[in-house]
Amino acid sequence: MVKNGKKQVADTVSIGTWKRFRKNTGVTPKYFQAFCKSLGLNWEEIVDNIQSESTTMPVSLDLENSPVFPYFYGRNQQLESSKKWILQDKCNLIFLLGRGGIGKTLFSIRLIKEIQNNFDYVIWRSLETSPTIEYILEDSIKFFSQQQETTLPSTLDEKITKLINYFAFSRCLLILDNAESILHSGCHIGKYREGYESYGYLFQRIAQSSHQSCLLITSRENQKQLI
Numbered sequence: 001m002v003k004n005g006k007k008q009v010a011d012t013v014s015i016g017t018w019k020r021f022r023k024n025t026g027v028t029p030k031y032f033q034a035f036c037k038s039l040g041l042n043w044e045e046i047v048d049n050i051q052s053e054s055t056t057m058p059v060s061l062d063l064e065n066s067p068v069f070p071y072f073y074g075r076n077q078q079l080e081s082s083k084k085w086i087l088q089d090k091c092n093l094i095f096l097l098g099r100g101g102i103g104k105t106l107f108s109i110r111l112i113k114e115i116q117n118n119f120d121y122v123i124w125r126s127l128e129t130s131p132t133i134e135y136i137l138e139d140s141i142k143f144f145s146q147q148q149e150t151t152l153p154s155t156l157d158e159k160i161t162k163l164i165n166y167f168a169f170s171r172c173l174l175i176l177d178n179a180e181s182i183l184h185s186g187c188h189i190g191k192y193r194e195g196y197e198s199y200g201y202l203f204q205r206i207a208q209s210s211h212q213s214c215l216l217i218t219s220r221e222n223q224k225q226l227i
């Protein structure tokens, strides 16, 4: 319906309703989507409506073994720029590059603290131990589905599609720290290590898909060919 030049939502489902529904029933976003459809509610309008409402708390935060630091100084300009890219410009994919020890990890944790209330899910993972892409996808999908997705599709493509579906349905912030661990250094700089090439495909799909989430990657290398 269009009224006064603005799209009006006739049958709305507020973010509060959705959160109460999820808390009481534990259903997945996919189930909720099907449920809304069964009631004849326009799903796209509901998503628009939820997006336009503000929320004060992230539904879920998982920072795994991220370092805890008692202090953080400066970096105000970089924090403001990153916040603008993520919240205003809605960048799907951001690379944070810099030499070792410059403060990328601390910066990413600080950034989470400042913007977490704008997301439904925030997950921080380190790639330092070079986890496989399958592990990262399964871990993230389980988190975004609140452990409801136990049987995941077998192909990599389908797993990535599933992740992107969650990225489209909810406001997710996924941070992958230490991406240099999956990359060659030295003369092969900028190339993925053998067995890790699919990460490039994941980054490309996330950058090119339409969704409301963000993947932030930190790396030591000065990459030109990450996607």
Ligand SMILES: Nc1ncnc2c1ncn2[C@@H]1O[C@H](COP(=O)(O)OP(=O)(O)OP(=O)(O)O)[C@@H](O)[C@H]1O
Pocket (backbone or CB within 6 Å): 071, 072, 073, 074, 075, 098, 099, 100, 101, 102, 103, 104, 105, 106, 107, 178, 220
């Ligand atoms: N903004 C900051 N305020 C205070 N201390 C900082 C800040 N940034 C970095 N440091 C100091 O520098 C150290 C290294 O920072 P950090 O681990 O974030 O670097 P990094 O770029 O992630 O390094 P690496 O590439 O090795 O992962 C921190 O333990 C901290 O002592």
Ligand SMILES: [Mg+2]
Pocket (backbone or CB within 6 Å): 104, 105, 106, 177, 178
């Ligand atoms: Mg680091």
